[in-house]
Amino acid sequence: MKFLQKLNVFIPVILVLALLWIGLTTLLFESPSEQSTAPQAGFYAPDFTVADDESDPVALSDFEGQAVLLNFWASWCKPCQAEMPAIQHMHDKYGKDGLVILAVNVTNQDSISNAKAFLHDNNLSFDTLFDTKGTASDLYRVQALPTTFFITPDGIINEVVIGGPMSEALLETRILRILGR
Amino acid sequence: MFPIINIGPLAIQAPGLIIIIGLYVWLSINDYSAKKMNLDAATLSNHFFYSLLIGLAGARLAVIAQSPQSFISSPLSIVSPNLALFDFPSGVLITIFAFYIFTTSKKQDLLKTLDVLSLGFMVFLAFLALSFLANGKLYGTPANLPWSIELWGAKRHPLQLYYLIAFFLLAYPIYRLLHTKQPSGMIILSSLSFISASVIFLDAFRGSQALITAGVHLPQIIAFMALAFSLFGIKSLLNKEMIFSEQEING
Numbered sequence: 001m002k003f004l005q006k007l008n009v010f011i012p013v014i015l016v017l018a019l020l021w022i023g024l025t026t027l028l029f030e031s032p033s034e035q036s037t038a039p040q041a042g043f044y045a046p047d048f049t050v051a052d053d054e055s056d057p058v059a060l061s062d063f064e065g066q067a068v069l070l071n072f073w074a075s076w077c078k079p080c081q082a083e084m085p086a087i088q089h090m091h092d093k094y095g096k097d098g099l100v101i102l103a104v105n106v107t108n109q110d111s112i113s114n115a116k117a118f119l120h121d122n123n124l125s126f127d128t129l130f131d132t133k134g135t136a137s138d139l140y141r142v143q144a145l146p147t148t149f150f151i152t153p154d155g156i157i158n159e160v161v162i163g164g165p166m167s168e169a170l171l172e173t174r175i176l177r178i179l180g181r
Numbered sequence: 182m183f184p185i186i187n188i189g190p191l192a193i194q195a196p197g198l199i200i201i202i203g204l205y206v207w208l209s210i211n212d213y214s215a216k217k218m219n220l221d222a223a224t225l226s227n228h229f230f231y232s233l234l235i236g237l238a239g240a241r242l243a244v245i246a247q248s249p250q251s252f253i254s255s256p257l258s259i260v261s262p263n264l265a266l267f268d269f270p271s272g273v274l275i276t277i278f279a280f281y282i283f284t285t286s287k288k289q290d291l292l293k294t295l296d297v298l299s300l301g302f303m304v305f306l307a308f309l310a311l312s313f314l315a316n317g318k319l320y321g322t323p324a325n326l327p328w329s330i331e332l333w334g335a336k337r338h339p340l341q342l343y344y345l346i347a348f349f350l351l352a353y354p355i356y357r358l359l360h361t362k363q364p365s366g367m368i369i370l371s372s373l374s375f376i377s378a379s380v381i382f383l384d385a386f387r388g389s390q391a392l393i394t395a396g397v398h399l400p401q402i403i404a405f406m407a408l409a410f411s412l413f414g415i416k417s418l419l420n421k422e423m424i425f426s427e428q429e430i431n432g
Contacts, residue, residue, distance in 0.1 A: 004416070004419055004420060007415075007416050007419065008416075011412045011413065011416060014378075014408070014412065015405075015409055015412070018378070018381050018408060019338045019405070021381060021382060021385070022381065022398070022401045022402070022405060024385075025384070025385040025396075025398055026395075026396040026397050027396065027397070029322075029385050029396075030322070033198060033204060034398075035390070036333070036334050036335065037334065038331050038333035038334050040317055040318075040320075041318075042389055042390065042391070043202050043268065043333060054342060059357055088257075104309035142183045143184060143185040143192075144184075144192040144194075153236055159265070161263075161265050162184055162185065163192070163194060163263075164263075165256065166263060166265075167255055167258035167261040167263060167266065168251065168254065168258060169248065169251040169252050169254075169258030169259075169261070169266065170258065170261065170265055170266050172248065172250075172251040172254075172255070173244070173247070173248045173266075174265075175237075176248070178252075
C-alpha cells in the first residue's frame with residue numbers, strides 16, 4: 001500500500017522531469033543545423049578532383065545541381081563487374097533525365113589499362129574517372145568494393161551502399177529517390 | 182567506425198554481422214528466461230524464429246510494393262540478398278504482428294511471453310547500438326570532451342556508446358526482476374520505461390537532423406508517451422495485485 005502511495009508521487013515527478021528535459025532540449029540545445037561534408041548519408045558529399053579517360057581533371061562540383069550516382073570500383077572486383085550492366089542500363093534509362101553516373105576506378109589498386117579494357121569489353125558508356133592516387137577513395141573512406149553513393153541535386157548524400165552487386169531494382173529505387181520522383 | 186572487417190580475402194559487413202550475433206544472443210537469452218518463467222522455451226523459440234522470417238519477407242514485400250515497376254523489369258531482384266532492398270521499419274512491424282498472431286492463436290499468456298523476451302531484447306538493443314557505432318549512424322552532436330570520438334569531420338558525443346552502456350546497464354534490473362515473482366506484464370512494462378527514459382535523455386545528444394522539427398525531437402515525444410504508458414501500466418498492475426492479495430486474505 002505504502003509503495004503504491006509512493007508510486008502516486010514518483011510517477012508524476014518522473015514525467016515532469018522528463019518534460020523538463022524535453023523542454024531544455026528543444027529550447028537550449030543547439031539543433032543540428034547545416035551539415036558539413038562527410039561520406040555519410042545526410043551530409044554534403046565531399047568534393048574531389050580526379051582525371052577522366054583523357055586525363056582531363058573532373059571535379060564532383062562540376063555536376064552541382066544534378067543527381068549523381070558515385071560508384072567506386074576496380075576491374076578485378078567480381079561484384080563490381082556483376083553490377084556494371086545494371087548501372088549501364090540505368091545510364092541509358094535515366095541519363096536523359098539528368099542522372100550523372102561517375103564510376104571512379106580505384107586505380108591505385110588497379111591499372112588504367114585493365115580498367116579501360118574492362119570498360120571497352122563491356123560497352124560501358126557512362127563517365128569513368130581514374131583515382132590514380134587514391135585521394136577520392138580515401139576521402140570517401142572506401143573500405144570495400146564496390147561502394148556507391150547516391151547524391152541529390154543539392155549535393156547531399158542520400159544513401160551509401162557498401163558492397164554489391166546491386167540489382168537493377170535497388171539501383172532504380174535509389175535513383176528515382178535522388179531524381180525526386 | 183568499422184563498417185568492414187577484412188579477414189584475408191573476405192570483406193565482412195560488420196554492422197550486419199553484429200546484428201546477427203545480437204539476434205542469436207537474444208534467442209539464447211529467451212531460452213533461459215522462458216525456463217525461469219515456466220514457459221515452453223521450444224515453442225517460444227519457434228514462434229520467434231518464424232516471426233523473424235515472416236518479418237524478413239514482409240520487409241522485402243514492402244520495398245516491392247513501394248516500387249513495383251522496378252521489380253517487374255528486374256524480377257530476380259525479388260530474391261536479392263542485398264540488405265538495402267529491405268524496408269526494416271515495415272519488417273519490424275510485421276514481425277511484431279506475426280509474433281502476436283502466433284502467441285495468441287496458441288492461447289499463450291501474451292504479457293508473460295513479452296516478459297520472457299524483455300531481457301534478451303535489452304541486450305539486443307545494446308548490440309544494435311554497437312552496429313550503429315560500426316556504420317557511423319546515430320552519431321552525436323559535436324562536443325569537445327575527453328571522451329568525444331572523431332566522426333564525420335568533428336569531435337562528437339559517442340552517442341552510440343552512451344546507448345550501448347545504457348542498455349547493458351539496464352539489462353541488470355530486468356535480470357533481477359526475472360528472478361523475483363512478478364505479475365505478468367511487469368517486466369515488459371519496466372523494460373519499456375527504461376528504454377523510453379534512455380531515449381528521452383540521450384536523443385538530446387543526437388547529431389542527425391532527422392525527426393527534428395523546430396527543435397522538437399520526435400523520438401523524445403514518442404518516448405515520453407511510451408514512458409507515461411509504461412509507468413501507469415506498472416501502477417495498474419501493482420494495484421490489481423494488491424486488490425487480488427487483499428481478496429485472498431479476506432477469503
